[in-house]
Structure formats: structure tokens, C-alpha cells
Amino acid sequence: MIRIFNRKVAITISVLLVLGALFSGCSSDSTKKTSKTSKTENTQKEADKKPKKEEVKVDPVKLSLGVVVTNQDPLYAGIEQFKKNVEEKTNGAVLIELYPNSQLGDTKSMIDSIKEGKEIATIADAGVLSPFVPEIAILNAPYFFKTYDEGKKIVSSPEWKSIEDKLVSSVKMKVLSFNWYQGVRNVVTNKPINSITDLKGVKLRTIKSPVFESTLAALGAIPAGLPWADVYTKVKSKEIDGCEAQNSALYNAKLYEVLKYITKTSHIQLMTSLVTSDAWFQKVPEKYRDIVLTEAFNAGDVASKKTLEDSNGYEEKMKAAGVKINEIDTKPFEAATASVYDKLNFKQQQETFKKILGN
Numbered sequence: 555m556i557r558i559f560n561r562k563v564a565i566t567i568s569v570l571l572v573l574g575a576l577f578s579g580c581s582s583d584s585t586k587k588t589s590k591t592s593k594t595e596n597t598q599k600e601a602d603k604k605p606k607k608e609e610v611k612v613d614p615v616k617l618s619l620g621v622v623v624t625n626q627d628p629l630y631a632g633i634e635q636f637k638k639n640v641e642e643k644t645n646g647a648v649l650i651e652l653y654p655n656s657q658l659g660d661t662k663s664m665i666d667s668i669k670e671g672k673e674i675a676t677i678a679d680a681g682v683l684s685p686f687v688p689e690i691a692i693l694n695a696p697y698f699f700k701t702y703d704e705g706k707k708i709v710s711s712p713e714w715k716s717i718e719d720k721l722v723s724s725v726k727m728k729v730l731s732f733n734w735y736q737g738v739r740n741v742v743t744n745k746p747i748n749s750i751t752d753l754k755g756v757k758l759r760t761i762k763s764p765v766f767e768s769t770l771a772a773l774g775a776i777p778a779g780l781p782w783a784d785v786y787t788k789v790k791s792k793e794i795d796g797c798e799a800q801n802s803a804l805y806n807a808k809l810y811e812v813l814k815y816i817t818k819t820s821h822i823q824l825m826t827s828l829v830t831s832d833a834w835f836q837k838v839p840e841k842y843r844d845i846v847l848t849e850a851f852n853a854g855d856v857a858s859k860k861t862l863e864d865s866n867g868y869e870e871k872m873k874a875a876g877v878k879i880n881e882i883d884t885k886p887f888e889a890a891t892a893s894v895y896d897k898l899n900f901k902q903q904q905e906t907f908k909k910i911l912g913n
Contacts, residue, residue, distance in 0.1 A: 619636075625655070629734065636849055680827070684764060690720075696822055696887075699825075714732070728830050734827065739820075750773055753773050786807060817880040
């Protein structure tokens with residue numbers, strides 16, 4: 555009996571020891587887990603106490619783009635696309651504001667501001683840029699090329715790019731693209747022009763630059779370098795006899811109201827540039843600069859194609875308003891203006907670009 559009792563006691567004690575060990579193990583694990591949890595929570599609290607780094611906000615680079623033409627001009631469709639695509643593709647890092655109709659002044663005053671390094675851009679022809687790099691003016695030389703495609707081939711060549719680079723080195727001006735075609739320029743007057751002799755002594759507004767003025771002088775006309783915005787009133791007051799310009803500019807300036815003859819001399823194909831200050835361009839984050847250049851070229855192509863599409867339509871509208879279109883033989887005009895190449899030392903360049911065009 556006593557033996558049985560002792561056995562029961564031993565069994566009971568063994569069970570209690572096992573249960574004790576198990577309880578002790580669970581308690582230890584629980585303590586460890588609690589310790590780990592507390593440590594994690596404390597670490598998180600310490601991290602939360604540390605001041606968080608503020609996100610660095612970079613102000614967008616802004617550009618004011620002014621043009622002398624109205625917002626109805628094909629050119630304006632191009633600069634609208636330039637603005638839209640640049641702002642979208644740079645995620646708003648580059649913002650462009652548009653100012654048509656000479657709101658920022660005439661082309662010369664905008665170029666002066668660009669030279670000063672201001673955040674301004676404009677559309678400028680090669681003649682306007684020629685005081686800084688004389689050889690650039692060849693692009694506006696008389697009968698230099700005959701179509702937009704030829705002009706685009708010239709301005710896309712390495713030879714032309716080397717001329718553009720001189721603007722940066724000499725006056726810190728940056729050409730974004732030079733493929734903004736505005737059309738073929740003709741003589742517009744209040745009397746019919748059938749030959750070169752009919753232009754003798756006729757005072758015509760033109761762009762104030764040696765290449766444009768020399769071209770008109772070679773045809774016997776008197777060049778008058780006036781702001782485009784002044785042409786309408788100067789014709790009306792008879793201070794000038796007319797102008798030379800492309801169809802889009804003539805129509806949108808309503809010059810068909812005061813001038814009645816368009817003589818198709820086709821003496822200059824107006825290829826222009828989108829130009830700004832190199833100081834502004836250097837402010838553009840490096841990763842976005844190629845976007846700005848690519849979109850400038852693409853937008854120039856859009857504007858140029860719209861110019862070509864709309865040109866005949868403008869002519870028809872001006873005819874409907876009473877303007878007479880005078881078709882002439884341009885060969886005598888081309889021969890008469892050949893002297894401009896000698897006068898402005900363009901002969902060597904002329905030969906270089908003739909080879910590029912395969913002529």
C-alpha cells in the first residue's frame with residue numbers, strides 16, 4: 555500500500571516538474587517577444603522624432619516668347635505647339651509664355667533684350683542676326699534657295715551649325731532652331747510692276763539689314779527699314795510706296811486694304827530662327843535641353859508646313875479683296891541681284907551650300 559502511494563507521489567511530482575518547465579519556456583518566449591516588440595516600437599518612436607527631410611522645390615525656368623505677327627499667322631501655330639510640348643515633356647520644369655502682335659516690341663528691341671541675357675525668345679531672320687555674325691545673312695540672300703525643303707537641308711547641315719555656334723561665342727545668343735519658313739517674299743505696291751525699271755525710285759519697306767536693303771537697291775528700289783507694325787500707317791500716309799513681304803504677313807496685317815498689286819518677284823525665301831539668350835538656355839536643366847531643341851525644330855516644321863498650306867488661301871482672299879496678282883519673268887530680277895553676293899562677300903559660301911544642295 556505504501557509502495558503504491560509512493561509511486562503515485564513520484565508520478566505527480568514528475569508531472570508537476572514537466573508542467574513547470576513548459577510554463578517557464580512559454581514565459582521566456584513571451585518575454586523575449588515582448589522585449590523585441592518593445593524594442594521595435596521604441597526604434598520607430600525614435601525615428602518618428604527625427605526631423606524629416608523637406609523635398610527640395612525647384613522653380614520652373616520661364617521664357618517669354620514674343621513675335622511681331624498676329625496669333626492668326628501660321629507661325630503662331632508653331633510656337634503654340636512648342637509651348638505645349640516643352641511644358642508637357644519637361645513636366646512643367648520649363649514654362650513658356652506667348653506674346654504675339656509685337657507685345658514685347660519689334661524684332662530689333664527683342665533681339666537687344668536677348669543680347670542682354672534676358673529670358674526672352676523671338677523669331678528672327680538671318681538678316682537681323684547678321685550684325686553679330688555677318689555670314690549668317692546668306693540664308694536671306696536673293697534667290698539663294700527655291701523651296702522649303704532646300705532651306706531645311708541647308709540649316710540642318712554641319713556647315714550651317716558652325717555658323718550658329720558663332721552667335722553663342724560672339725554675343726551669347728542661342729539658336730534653338732532655324733527651320734521656321736515664313737514663305738516667299740514678293741513686291742507689294744499701288745502700281746503694277748512689270749520689269750525692273752518699274753521699281754526705280756519706288757520706296758519699299760523692308761527688314762533693316764544689309765542683305766534685304768542691298769537686294770532692293772540692286773532692283774532699283776529705295777529700301778526703307780521700318781518696323782513691320784508701322785507699314786499700314788506709313789503706306790496710308792504715303793510715306794512709303796509699298797513693301798516686300800510674304801502672303802501670310804500681308805494678309806494678317808490687312809495690307810490688302812491699302813496696297814493693290816502683288817508682283818511675284820519671289821526674290822527671297824524667308825527662313826527664320828527661334829532664338830533666345832544663351833544665359834536662359836543654360837538655366838534649363840541639362841536633362842531637358844535636348845527636349846527644348848528637338849521641340850523647337852519640330853514646331854518649326856509644323857509652322858512651315860502650315861505656311862505652305864495657307865499661302866494660296868491668303869492669296870485668294872486678297873484677290874477677293876481687290877488685289878491684283880502680277881506674274882512676271884523673274885530671271886532678270888535674279889540676274890540683277892547677283893551683285894549682292896559680291897557686295898556682301900557671300901560668293902564662297904554660296905558655292906559651299908550649292909554643293910550641299912547638289913547644284
